[in-house]
Amino acid sequence: MARSALLTVMVNAAFKAGKSLSRDFNEVENLQVSRKGPADFVSKADLRAEQIVYDELRKARPTYAFVMEEGGEVSGTDGQHTWIIDPLDGTTNFLHSIPLFAVAIALQRGDEIVASVIYNPVMDELYTAEKGGGAWLADRKRLRVAERRHLSDAVVATGIKTQGTSNDGLQLRQLNHVNPAVAGIRRSGSISVDMAWLASGRFDALWEAGLKPWDVAPGLLMVKEAGGLVTDYAGQPGSVWNGQIVAGNETLQGALLKTLKSVQ
Structure with missing residues (x-):
């Protein structure tokens, strides 16, 4: 699969944030953690990863808006495009040293999601999708849902x-x-x-x-x-x-x- 320029920007942002999360994951006992609600936590790792994704995407597409788990909404001048970001989906797993978490990024154009990236840095699994272009694992394996019927x-x-x-x-x-x-x-x-x-x-x-x-x-x-x-x-x-x-x-x-x- 050949990545579009847009998807390349998203993948690079996810990889850079994933590298930061991997470093923090190896020293998770030293992280500062705050509670947002019942079993709902935010750590310095979430905030660092989100800032990395934000900076990378803002640099590449400065007119796009943002909706982020930690940083909230940031308006854009484009009017059609919005980045939707979860910098660390699976924070509780992360804080318990369970290697199931991901950097997740989507782009909404109008009312539709048109591109997405989900990256688990510990397992080094990169999932990507573009509207009309299929879903892929590591750019090599085209994804299909299971065919079971019962x-x-x-x-x-x-x-x-x-x-x-x-x-x-x-x-x-x-x-x-x-x-x-x-x-x-x-x-x-x-x-x-x-x-x-x-x-x-x-x-x-x-x-x-x-x-x-x-x-x-x-x-x-x-x-x-x-x-x-x-x-x-x-x-x-x-x-x-x-x-x-x-x-x-x-x-x-x-x-x-x-x-x-x-x-x-």
């Missing part, structure tokens, strides 16, 4: 929110309904990794709610370009902004969505 054969991913957050009761009821219907449920701790692994066929389907735009945007395009279907809990096309996703190949996505709709 939930009973499927490994399904989700995020399990901390108790005390919104909809935690609903989530537990969903787990009780989905668990006996599938081959297994996995919780990686990084929604970007989950969606990249769904696009690559490692996971067969996933669902989660309570998500932010930077959680959804990079993986949304990745799954679509790998042939997957993404909707919200109502079955409407998946949006970066409504915080819900149900995803998989068309058959499994439909079966999982039907199961979730039966939970009150």
